[in-house]
Amino acid sequence: MKYIDKLRNSGLRPTKQRLQICKILFDVEKTFHFTINELDQKIKKQIGNKISLATIYNTVHAFEKKGYLKQIPINSNQAYFDTNVTDHHHFYDLKDEKLIDLENSDVGPINILKKINGKKIKSVEVLVKLED
Amino acid sequence: MKYIDKLRNSGLRPTKQRLQICKILFDVEKTFHFTINELDQKIKKQIGNKISLATIYNTVHAFEKKGYLKQIPINSNQAYFDTNVTDHHHFYDLKDEKLIDLENSDVGPINILKKINGKKIKSVEVLVKLED
DNA sequence: CACCTTTTTAGAATCATTATAAAGTAGATC
């Protein structure tokens, strides 16, 4: 029920596929990071059936637009998404290609002094790359 | 001469193509941001002749590895490189898809409190996304 | 010059992502 309302309130029809993806993404204790490919695997394993890749892309992008997911800026050959949409940062382990959350309190306040005319700040993201 | 030495000192043979790319990347007052595609265009325009795309990729990656370039972490369909390898940060204008330098002094010190066992910090990069 | 290694190159291959357009479904209206 909760996801039906969530989707309806965002102007997204609560289709079977979207509800299944919601279940996988949001029906867990902890937030997590994923790629489209990893999500596809998870759907196959947990739901049994398969959802078309195009639908997965569509849904993830729709959720991102609605603010239910965010994309994490890293140089990778594929896009990483985060179910934690609160203001926080990341470690990126270059060797394992894994992301680790960095709480805001682990970084401290960041005050951007420079201003750009006519533009406003949408987000401030810190990426800390790790090596061995 | 200076680029010949620079390349030799890094264990890279100073080939015609590498020297031409050095000229374009480092023979200018200001540092700048570029994509492979933009670099390719610039080579065609400034040098006249064409360097194979594969060579441009190879060279840029070699220079990155040697620390003469760095890649900027943003979510884009293509990789952005920076000729400024000093410790600094970026604005990313989401509308224009343009990068703007953010000096360290415009951000202030960032102290990462969290430690990850067995890993050390290679870089700390701040990306500030801008919207209208 | 002769030799060996590194580099360049065109073109093919790869792989994530996006577009297409046909079939299916949700939700409103009667």
Place this chain on the structure above:
DNA sequence: GATCTACTTTATAATGATTCTAAAAAGGTG
């Protein structure tokens, strides 16, 4: 619940950046 319309899903093709391949070219050393 039948009907209609707009929104979704889907398989598949298309795109586009990047990487691979393997043959030709060039650098460097003796």
